[in-house]
Amino acid sequence: MAAKLPWESEEILSLRASVREFTSKYVEPVADKIDRENTVPEDLLRAGADMGFWSMRVPEEYGGPGLGVLEAAITVEELSRASSGYALIAVVSGSMVVYPILNYAGEEARERYLRKLAEGGIGAFALTEPCCGTDVAGLHMTRAWMEGGEWVVEGQKIFITNSAYADFFIVAARTGKPEERHRGITLFIVDRGPCVEVSKLDMMGYRGSGTGIVYFKGCRVPPENVLGEPGTAFKKVMMTLNEGRIVTSASGLGVMQAAFDDALRYSMERESMGRRLIEHQMVQSLIAEMAWRLETARLLVYTAAVKLDRGDADAPRYASLAKLHTAQAGVDVVRMAMQVLGGIGYSRESRVERLYRDIKMVEIGDGTNEVQRMVIAKSYMGKIRMAK
Numbered sequence: 001m002a003a004k005l006p007w008e009s010e011e012i013l014s015l016r017a018s019v020r021e022f023t024s025k026y027v028e029p030v031a032d033k034i035d036r037e038n039t040v041p042e043d044l045l046r047a048g049a050d051m052g053f054w055s056m057r058v059p060e061e062y063g064g065p066g067l068g069v070l071e072a073a074i075t076v077e078e079l080s081r082a083s084s085g086y087a088l089i090a091v092v093s094g095s096m097v098v099y100p101i102l103n104y105a106g107e108e109a110r111e112r113y114l115r116k117l118a119e120g121g122i123g124a125f126a127l128t129e130p131c132c133g134t135d136v137a138g139l140h141m142t143r144a145w146m147e148g149g150e151w152v153v154e155g156q157k158i159f160i161t162n163s164a165y166a167d168f169f170i171v172a173a174r175t176g177k178p179e180e181r182h183r184g185i186t187l188f189i190v191d192r193g194p195c196v197e198v199s200k201l202d203m204m205g206y207r208g209s210g211t212g213i214v215y216f217k218g219c220r221v222p223p224e225n226v227l228g229e230p231g232t233a234f235k236k237v238m239m240t241l242n243e244g245r246i247v248t249s250a251s252g253l254g255v256m257q258a259a260f261d262d263a264l265r266y267s268m269e270r271e272s273m274g275r276r277l278i279e280h281q282m283v284q285s286l287i288a289e290m291a292w293r294l295e296t297a298r299l300l301v302y303t304a305a306v307k308l309d310r311g312d313a314d315a316p317r318y319a320s321l322a323k324l325h326t327a328q329a330g331v332d333v334v335r336m337a338m339q340v341l342g343g344i345g346y347s348r349e350s351r352v353e354r355l356y357r358d359i360k361m362v363e364i365g366d367g368t369n370e371v372q373r374m375v376i377a378k379s380y381m382g383k384i385r386m387a388k
């Protein structure tokens with residue numbers, strides 16, 4: 001018998017089935033409420049912690065589920081099929097927060113914060129500032145300096161997912177001069193406490209992910225909460241974003257799949273001019289156009305995940321290829337799904353209306369489409385490869 005593809009293994013199929021069982025029971029019934037109220041109910045947050053979603057990539061030695069990148073991607077895909085806002089909590093806490101702690105923290109901080117996640121805590125990744133999103137090397141609105149043997153972190157971040165729920169934040173702060181650009185940035189772990197203030201934002205999609213503005217008002221941070229040498233954060237952030245891009249793309253896949261499912265079902269049920277919609281050639285064309293976009297995106301996302309799991313040198317290129325393709329194809333697929341549904345698709349009565357707002361995020365978060373183009377081109381120039 002021919003070898004199975006990595007994403008068709010028994011383990012992956014059973015992981016997918018268990019997440020789907022959970023979402024159909026607990027997430028789908030409240031997905032519209034999460035979107036409407038822009039928050040996840042407390043009991044569902046706790047259930048996600050019990051399922052290990054907020055600590056997906058924490059290794060078993062620290063008490064976590066120890067998922068690989070492919071397994072995390074498939075978990076997020078399934079969560080996003082039900083509620084992208086709920087899924088985004090896992091993208092950030094279970095992947096983008098775990099990566100820098102696991103790879104760059106000392107043993108004391110690893111033990112403390114990875115265990116915290118494994119025990120149900122939630123983390124946030126605070127990089128973007130009002131001045132600077134794409135221009136990571138330009139960030140300067142959050143600064144840190146040494147005072148009495150401790151670091152002091154002061155400043156502001158924006159669009160920080162999970163900020164409403166997080167127990168701690170990974171914070172990129174300027175520790176050198178702004179002119180030093182990428183050489184003067186340091187990563188810290190900052191505990192939530194009285195020095196942290198959060199103002200939640202009213203985003204268009206991925207609602208419920210607790211995205212907000214965060215103010216750090218003179219937070220005292222012990223030296224063991226610095227991730228790596230001061231001034232070396234830029235590369236660490238880029239490495240974290242590789243994984244983030246794959247898992248965010250997987251979230252886009254889930255949104256696309258949900259839109260495709262709704263469009264296909266509707267086209268089989270609704271009749272026009274004496275025939276079901278699916279029997280009209282122009283509707284068939286829409287279904288086929290959606291299907292190739294969805295399936296090529298799926299192949300790219302899973303391939304990128306396998307490459308990152310293996311530590312392949314070209315994994316960053318594939319992460320950006322997956323992200324760019326899923327974002328663009330995703331926006332197309334959900335637009336076409338709305339077309340198949342007609343007026344009902346444009347109304348709040350349909351799930352597609354929510355998915356249409358959600359999918360746009362994939363073109364922006366974790367690096368915009370333009371950034372992915374830059375990374376892809378630079379990877380062919382030999383400038384971007386895997387590094388520790």
Ligand SMILES: Cc1cc2nc3c(=O)[nH]c(=O)nc-3n(C[C@H](O)[C@H](O)[C@H](O)COP(=O)(O)OP(=O)(O)OC[C@H]3O[C@@H](n4cnc5c(N)ncnc54)[C@H](O)[C@@H]3O)c2cc1C
Nearest residue numbers: 125126127128132133134159160161364365366367368370
């Ligand atoms: C729902 C959501 C959740 C998010 N969660 C997080 C989070 O948890 N943590 C976090 O740190 N951030 C988060 N972000 C922020 C996100 O990563 C940034 O919005 C994104 O990187 C773009 O930055 P910006 O908004 O400052 O846009 P800008 O950088 O101002 O870019 C604006 C436009 O200009 C283009 N552009 C900018 N520079 C260039 C250039 N050099 N060449 C070509 N085009 C360029 C961009 O592609 C974009 O189209 C989130 C955003 C959203 C929408």
